Amino acid sequence: MERSCLTSKKIVILGAGRRGLGLAKQLIEEHRDVVLIDNNPERIDLAISKLDCMGILGNGTDLAKLNEAGCADAESFIAVTDSDEINLVSCGMVSGSFKGVKTVATIRGLIYTGTEGLTEGLLGIDHIVNPNAEAAQYIYNIIDQGVYSDVIKFNNSNLMLYNLYIEQFSPYLGISLMDMRTKLKADFIIAAIHRKGKVFVPSGNTIIEAKDTISLVAETAEVSDILKAVGKIQKKPRKIALVGASKIARALLNSMTPAVRSKIAVIDQNPAICTLFSDRFPEILVIKADITDEDIMQTEQLTNYDLLIALTDNDELNVITASYAKRIGISKSMALVKQNNNYVRLASYLDIDVVISTTDTTVDSLLRYLRGTNVTSLHSLFNGQLEIFEFTINSTNKACGKKLSELNMRKKAIVAGLTTKKGEIVIPTGNITLNEGDRVLVAANRNSIDFIQNFFN
Template sequence: MGLAKQLIVDGKDVVLIDNSHERIESAVSKLDCLGILGNGTDIAKLLEADIEHAQAFIAVTNSDEINLVSCGLVSSSYPQVKTVAAIRSLIYTGADGLKEGLLGIDYIVNPNAETARSIFNIIEQGVNGNVLGFTNSKLLLYNFFIEPFSSYVGSTVMEMRNKLQAEFVIASINRRGLVIVPSGNTTIQARDTLSIVADSEEVTDILKTVGQLQKKPNNMVLVGASRITRALLNRMSPSMRSKVAVVDQDEEVCRNFSERFREILVIKADITDEDIMAEEQLGSYDLLVALTDNDELNIITASYAKRIGVDRSIALIKQNNNYTRMASYLDIDVVISTTDTTVESLLRYLRGTNVSSIHTLFNDQLEVYEFVVRAESLVCNKQLKDINMRKKAIVAGLTDRAGNSTIPTGLTALKEGDTVLVAVMRDSSEFIQKLFG
């Protein structure tokens, strides 16, 4: 339903097909969409949804087989319709992804791989839930809350840059729930949340200055030997894995992980055993990541870990996104939603091949795009001062083809192959996509 909501806000007409009467009723009551009770592999239901006139068909059920078959059916019958499938099992895709053209599917997203990638990036950035990274850029986005006693209260954006003595752009300000794109003369107020874009080294310096620098964890424990755990370990180097412990109660799963990842410590135990935390000295770890298939267990484990001395914790949410709102009250540092990471991947594809990253902030009011400038783009070879973004967006960062990241000025010209970070108000996102597309 999260993807449907995003597409509806984008102005798309959405038809949902689901075999659950309750889910259809819930979606139709909350969203401006049509609902059809049935299965995506039923050609009659596809015709009822007017599939022949659709731009895209997206299969994101919990069944890989249904997603594959329904996309294959649409692709063979209606080749003009883009097909997108969520596939979780490596049996179908292999370790390197699905072979291009198989069943005619245009785009495959692996929710487990997307979630593992997000967790890995968060660990690399010091497990700071306020820091977001991008695919092709060393620039980071940092959400900085202005305390009432902060020395920055009353300063303009330009004055704050001078005080911090760092190169950065304030891409947006969330002020009491209302998001604005600031100018250099915008005054900073108490309890503002500033979205700051800067080079990774500059962000580190800023975090040091405001006392919020988090060191990268030295050792970590992963609770639950799930598919996401496996994907996360595959992303780690052998030296990084040597500092990892994995806890799971299934003996065969533990044996498989021990054989596959020789560097890690595997602990066969039930994490709900009240003595296991003390016996295995889990409180001495810098980070605990709860990755079981049970949302409630992940939330409880991540919260309890902080109480026994673990510096930071991450909890995985796979089913109920409502749990993400509870994290700040339970002292959990970061909550990762499989649904959110999957939706971001799908939106990257649906919004154009030159979109390499997208982050949605502040209850969907703001989007931050990572665009690759193409020769045919309307902004190519133009200076920023000559690009009219209607005061609804700001180019917050640029990375050239050589990998050099800079904070742009009005005189900066956008060249083919440059990667630019653009923060845009949601109601102007379609205009910005056309401008940079």
Template sequence: MKIVILGAGRVGWRLARQLVDEGKEVTLIEKDPESARRAAERLDCRVVNGEGNSVPVLRKAGIEHADFFISVTESDEINMIACSLVAGEYSEPVTVARVRNLAYSASRMVRRRLYGIDHVINPEIEAARAVIRSLEKGAVGTVNPFSDSGLSMTSITIDEDCPLAGKALSNVRSSLDKDFIVPLLIREGESVIPSGDTVIESHDMLYVIAAPEGTNAIISAAGFNRRELKRIAIAGGGRIGRYVADYLMGRDDPGEAEPQRAWSGLIGRFRRKAPSRRVHFVERDYTVARELASDYPGALVSHADISDEEVADAGMLEGYDLLISATGNQELNIVSALHAKNHGVERSIALVRKASYVTVAREMGVDVTVSVTDTMVDSILRILRKGNIRSVHTIAGSDFEIIDLLLDESSPLADKHIQDMKLPRDSLILVVNRGEEYLLPRGNLAVRANDRLVVITPRDEVRKLEEAVAGK
């Protein structure tokens, strides 16, 4: 697979590195000479220094031979124009554009008629969805759904006083009488693929795959209060904070502003079941605070800096169930989340952009850390996958990926027993979803066409897994 990426910023760099690790042929275009030089030195891919909205530069990058063109610069307009140029000159590459402006990303005309963009990814919407999924499970950890299978993967941190600490996974499963799989745990910074005999230790991070009832059961068994989070404070009135507030307040009035209606359509299934909660914005910019007060008359808006001691001392956060720290400063988001917990806020979610900050924040005690970069990269990876791969989830601090795939009738794996499959190194089938059933992957189980498989595989073996599923 040949992929051309425009933009060597945080998303482009992270995406290029992951795809190179998977054995893809990647060319990176970057207009800034210094950024291009750093990328050439540190990434094992071809780097072209030039403007991505230039046909000669695109040709130099080998766009005529590319399977995908992904434009992830900081400019919506450049991303759309570059995709338009590629679509106009070449029919083969699938075009993907990072577009932050909601009016653009919600427009079918932009995607199909005018610019020829095959896929539009809005990073703030993807991050907001991740926040919403987490808070709907009590902000215990990150929640990643496996497409429409009904399964999801939830991260759970084992505190020192957690009832599960000291218990073997097999004993936990038998005591709960619910189906769940723990494909991976992070222990002291190392990735561990556990067995049933693995004993859970304090400070472990468990990744649990289950249907909703199984997820809820293990969350409760871990000692987390499953009551609904009703009083929610949001630090920062930017796009992500606004999108989450729209959901929390159940804003679905057709008389509201056009951007709101566009967001309602994009958030889709979340909006339909959102109960109304009490929302409190904390925003340090006076002009933004006034706009929030006007746009959200049902919310409380405080003109204050979340980092000031007076916010806690004045009791602004007293009695709140959750703080979502979504300012533009990721370090402030982490500190604010910790500060809020020290002043009685039960749970906290912090937004970051550096993937490395996810592990740091977790170790410091933030309940949930959502990486805007990771959610964006995961969304793009779902588009790139072959072999009927429906979704893919990277795990911060790990070299493994969890992949959800659908077997079709042409797959070489269809009708094979699991014990006879030749899967890549260290790859394991975790769950077989057949209709309404979730089957444990025993060796004598034969998988069928239209089965959904959840597989864990090392990142550098993803290409081999794609080939095994789709056939060469």
């Protein structure tokens, strides 16, 4: 179904839980008018006390409440409650009652969508996001890039973004970004610098300071060389242990080949679930055990694995398990967080390499859809201050047929990378011309998103 970039200021969100609040926060920072609907008075009170939004107490399947929320003149209606059924029915009601409003639903159950995703026109819903599938895809990408949370891979390109943190005694301290390029002997673009809590787009003469985080974009091979130059080795894990035979674990295994799955062990204490996984994935090793048992790590020789991923439905257990795995000698660990996003910030103190937030992966997917038809990927960095868009240039773009030096982006953003229609990777200079079918990576501050979307849509 055709979709366009955001045109109206109003977005109605059903569900003021973690995902609803996270999405609302980002949209409000973009100066959108957000209305939240929830049948829990405490959630509504929390939302309107924390965010500059309107809150409606009521049920999303009540047409009167949908009218009160202003669905008639909304650009989009997004249902993110914990109930698949409510999300489906409410989106169906909005689609049938308020013409022209885009409807988006988060749906976990494959019973509604099937393995191939949303059936065209189901209840008139424009788009469905599966939180489990989004988290599984994120984990798969992290594994593929060597379990570095500070390396971002893009959907349709061999370009990658690497966040380089400048230590107190870094050899790059006190030099310009231009000199840094010479030292690293690599071809890359600096998309942004995060300094003292703020993000800005630098120039070649910007001097690097201690505690800066520098976001640089380069081709995959160049990023590998940069990692080696700064003392990090990018190595994909061969043997992986999954703790918790959850839906996300199943989605992750489905995305892997039988050869990769043959190097994976799944640990779960539920005998029925263990049998299900053994039947569904005969290549994997299934261990029926309680991960909290004192000797389980040694008994099952889990220290021989390169990576442990804790995927149970218990946030605390996941964090503790991932942290303990590092202490007993497992090289890398990851933990899933579904309820408490504070654990994401605590991860570095607990020696966990990556914490996966289902809230963040779902919100990113929803924002990617809302951005427009030619946004093929989107990543938020530094607590949402910076966004990296991957745009496909079409014939109606203002940028189509122009050199980068001719584009007046008013210092609001930077074109950090380009993949031509033929698949060639280009690190941009002012003389590069953008052509129809090219895909560009654009880094923009949060307050410049409207401008950039209008520029490239």
